[in-house]
Amino acid sequence: MNTIKKILAVIDPSKDKQIALNRSFELARKSGAQITAFLSIYDFSYEMTTMLSREERDAMRDAVINDRKEWITSLINQHGGDIKVDCQVVWHNRPFESIIEAVLEQNYDMVVKGTHQHDTLKSVIFTPTDWHLIRKCPVPLLLVKEHDWPAGGQILAAVNASSEEETHQALNHTIMKEAAYLADLIDGNLNLVNAYPGTPVNIAIEIPEFDAGQYAESVKAHHVATTHKLAEQYQVEPSHCYINEGLPEDVLPQVANQLDAELVVMGTVGRTGISAALIGNTAEHVIDSLNCDVLALKPQGYKSPLDKS
Known part of the structure; x- marks a missing residue:
């Protein structure tokens, strides 16, 4: 990313306050980016109304889309006319797919989406749109919570600095570049966090002469x-x-x-399928524990499973 030119702001039809759109305006005013306010809607009942003809069903669907466009336009107008904003409403039964398809078709630099605490049990049975996007969105994904971005705020870059894998090393630099860019953009302070594993207990038990303290140091x-x-x-x-x-x-x-951070920037490996279900991603485990925004980044060269090119 390093510069933001096109932002896809995901609208939440169930909320009056659109935190993703608000954050997108903040970023656009500082970066000069263009915004597309994006809404994916679907109502199964419109598809199942067999008493209506296909033309009548299409007309009803178009009426719903136009109504939502008028609503989104009213939201945009509340921010004034200083930023170029487009409005896009699509009829799609899988919101995360419609978002990624829009990214692939129109080359957005960033997806901005509001998020909230997920019910743990539901998260296991029904994977939320956020989790699909963390795994499969090919561009930086900014998940927004109810936390301000004041000047002089704290940005926290989460790295795995000691990894010798080239993929991890490259991802560290991607994280640092994006975090440094955003810190400069919002006049924030850049911080690093690196977690490291403790001493394996079984080693100390199996090898009596093993010096756990020295190893830890x-x-x-x-x-x-x-x-x-x-x-x-x-x-x-x-x-x-x-x-x-x-x-x-x-x-x-x-x-x-501890820092009262405004934003955590972190990498996610984009696991899908069985490995995602069994292992999960650190970003998924962390996101519900944070009271601030999260910018989730993919490794360089990552290709979304939805990218058929």
């Missing part, structure tokens, strides 16, 4: 060194680096709350 020193090296490349002071022992899904919310 050497692991921490390695993570501190690699995190500071990464931070230095983006002019981030060591005092803005948080290197904590624990699982990412525990460490990230703790540090974000």
